[in-house]
Amino acid sequence: MMRCRGCGALLQSTDRTKIGYTPKEGSEYCQRCFRLMHYDDLTVSMKTGIDPDSVIQRIAGLDAVVLWVVDLFDFEAGMIPGLNRKLPDKDILMVAAKRDILPETLSHEKTARFVFERLRELGIQIKGLILTGKLQNMGAEEVKEAVRMTGKGKPVAVMGRANAGKSTLLNNLMNENVLAASRYPGTTLDFNEINIDGQVYIDTPGLEIEHSLLMEVKEEDLKDILPASTIKPQVYQLRGDQSFAIGGLARIDLTGCDKASCVFYLSGRLPIHRSKLTAADDLWQKHYGSLFRPVPLEKEFRTFTIHKEMDKMDIVIDGLGWACVHGQMKTVTVHAPKGVNVTFRKAML
Ligand SMILES: Nc1nc2c(ncn2[C@@H]2O[C@H](COP(=O)(O)OP(=O)(O)OP(=O)(O)O)[C@@H](O)[C@H]2O)c(=O)[nH]1
Ligand SMILES: [Mg+2]
Known part of the structure; x- marks a missing residue:
């Protein structure tokens, strides 16, 4: 069975209401990803993939380095209490994504200081921090370098809350839009392995954001709630x-x-x-x-x-x-x- 390159779901041509559906046998993408990527149009609703609670357990079971993606704009929602306990013996690198959404007056140093202080308060330990942004693939080379240094060739599991920017980050590392990324939380539906310059990365479905406003609004309102470019205070x-x-x-x-x-x-x-x-x-x-x-x-x-x-x-x-x-x-x-x-x-x- 083939998996959809966009979201990782198993491809099938039997049930159009289920994930992984494609009308054309042999296509690389499911219909949902195709429409998301080309028309920004949601056909099958979010949260229809694998159970978010099991994602972290599955990651814990891999012999992999963890790339933990946190949206800087929605930082508190991205925090995972007890993370080191949930991922025992794992090296965790944090990617603080969507740097371009924050005002330019916030320096790299100040952002990093904020992140480390917040992690200390929450008792979370990481091996390194990289700031990334969508503009000019900010931070992409630094991510690759950190992965080389920390991972020593191990696969990299890309983990984080839904909508944090995991798939976008991987697309940026490849400089190509292979993975489906969208504003709808729950875009990636299953573990989805890709190879970038000889390094294996595993895109994963977003962890639950059950206490987020994003789960409490109509999908059509997300475009007004999620900032698309640098916010003006x-x-x-x-x-x-x-x-x-x-x-x-x-x-x-x-x-x-x-x-x-x-x-x-x-x-x-x-x-x-x-x-x-x-x-x-x-x-x-x-x-x-x-x-x-x-x-x-x-x-x-x-x-x-x-x-x-x-x-x-x-x-x-x-x-x-x-x-x-x-x-x-x-x-x-x-x-x-x-x-x-x-x-x-x-x-x-
Ligand atoms: N401005 C900006 N937007 C970003 C950045 N990274 C991601 N986004 C946007 O954030 C939204 C979510 O991105 P995805 O890459 O789909 O997030 P994800 O973590 O893979 O989400 P799930 O698959 O649902 O878990 C999309 O609308 C992206 O365009 C970034 O660095 N800057
Ligand atoms: Mg994704």
């Missing part, structure tokens, strides 16, 4: 009690602001609606689903409130982006769809 000066609605996806309320600011790092296609806190509930009721768009699939929201203690703090909503609050402020309240992770961390930028 959106700065607001604050006084008193203020509220921000990010479309109908989340709301951030800030009280007791004085000489304070809030900077949003989000897709430029998401509208931010600012108001006084006293008006915020009414506005949300009135505009939710119309002016305040997009909205999540599930209507239930959860609220977190904290007293702002760190001077410069990021409020991170998995899959959506983050807001950095700075200056004097009493409380920070986040309303986010139920089940979506919210993290408060020391500012990245």
Whole structure:
């Protein structure tokens, strides 16, 4: 049986509703990958491949080096608690991908410092870090070099959360679009081995991102939520009690602001609606689903409130982006769809 070169699924010509379907026997790609790669069109929905929970176990069973791909823009969602325990005796190299999405003002050094500090807090050990980006194949040669040094010829398992940029990274290493890559989480459906300059790499299906907003929205809204190019920070000066609605996806309320600011790092296609806190509930009721768009699939929201203690703090909503609050402020309240992770961390930028 042949596997699809794009997603790794076994090719079949019997059931068009199942993965790996191709109408033409002998083709190298399944219909889903063909349409994704040529028309950016999703025919079979995501999450129809192998069970994400088993992916990490399968990787643990390989005699391979692990290339752990983490999306820098969606960094918290990419973290895997207890990673070294899940992959005992494995050398792990981290690729921090989508560098080009972050503002250019963030230096390489600062990014690396941020990553290592966050990993230390989470108790995760890695053998090396490479920053990569889609523009000019940034970091591709460094990845190959790190793999040579660490792997000593062993196969390389490319692992990470869905949508992190694993397949794109491998395409960049090859300088050719062989693997299917798309904004829909769950593009790669099975382990998919490829040879690049004599080195074996194994593309793998993304690990579950169950606590991400990306799982809580319609597929058609992903193009507005995922930034496609460098994000432009959106700065607001604050006084008193203020509220921000990010479309109908989340709301951030800030009280007791004085000489304070809030900077949003989000897709430029998401509208931010600012108001006084006293008006915020009414506005949300009135505009939710119309002016305040997009909205999540599930209507239930959860609220977190904290007293702002760190001077410069990021409020991170998995899959959506983050807001950095700075200056004097009493409380920070986040309303986010139920089940979506919210993290408060020391500012990245
Ligand atoms: N701007 C930018 N976009 C990227 C980069 N890497 C990946 N992307 C985009 O991120 C999305 C996901 O990329 P994929 O390569 O399909 O991600 P994956 O990790 O293979 O995802 P799954 O197969 O679903 O697990 C696509 O829309 C890519 O174009 C990058 O370095 N820069
Ligand atoms: Mg993939």
